[in-house]
Amino acid sequence: MLDMLRSEGNRVTTSRRLLIGCLFEAKGHLTAEEIAEDLQRRAPDIHLSTIYRNLDELERLGVVSHSHLGHGPATYHLSTKVHGHLVCEECGVTIEAPDEIFAELAKIVLKEHDFIIDPHHFAVLGRCGTCQQRAVDQERSGEAERASRT
Amino acid sequence: MLDMLRSEGNRVTTSRRLLIGCLFEAKGHLTAEEIAEDLQRRAPDIHLSTIYRNLDELERLGVVSHSHLGHGPATYHLSTKVHGHLVCEECGVTIEAPDEIFAELAKIVLKEHDFIIDPHHFAVLGRCGTCQQRAVDQERSGEAERASRT
């Protein structure tokens, strides 16, 4: 990947080496801020703006992608690690979903709208099982309360 | 809807009347800024922050929703008008999609992840037919150029 940078006329610098290392090791989804904290442990004066610039560059080269998992900052990861996300609007939990779940949607949308979906860029929001259950429970206790008042 | 506001202890004010009117007439997706321009034609000193506050309030009451159609500002509309969106990452065109296209995805996700999706909040990004075609054409002319150089 460093060679790839070089061959495009880009320089191989400390911040880029560390950034790429960080992305390789990363388990999940890192925001620019989180990446900054990580890199700054090894090189304290790497600046956030440098990280944004490097992420942009790597994204242009196609090796990095970002996703939006809800309101709040974007998250970055290697393009090789892309996958879909389900994010609960209530508690914010993020579920990583295999791409197969989008197969049918992709097919329909291509046929009906001549549109190729990229199901990774934006998460699919909704409500997780736990929060559904909580909503049901609250509904029930609300009913009980109303009943007890009569 | 004005009665609904009143019954919740909220006041019916000029800005709220105009805001609701604007949302009823609106064809598509309006950003807060666009709503502001519209209302200010009738009441020049309605402030953007007032609009944000009113939209939040109406959203809390469940009559307004917002969606994110890409990078850039959120768009607001009556909850009765929600629908899915396909947005081209390249040219930005927005296609309104009927909800049926999400039926299969919803079913799978519920079964596999006990998760109820809300397919309206975030658009589905991807590439529209026109931009696909353009990419193919460019690829072809690139090939031609490379060939002519040999």
Next chain:
DNA sequence: GTTCTTGCAAAAGCTTTGCAGGAAG
């Protein structure tokens, strides 16, 4: 040496908040 990168500071874009005066009920 030339060109690309960086740190810093500042600004941009969208949205939220504190406050004091004003309107709705």
Next chain:
DNA sequence: CTTCCTGCAAAGCTTTTGCAAGAAC
């Protein structure tokens, strides 16, 4: 007359940009 709303100004958060000093090649 009490409570809620509003305009304004300011700040918040994420991301981008201009610039001059510095590093990679």
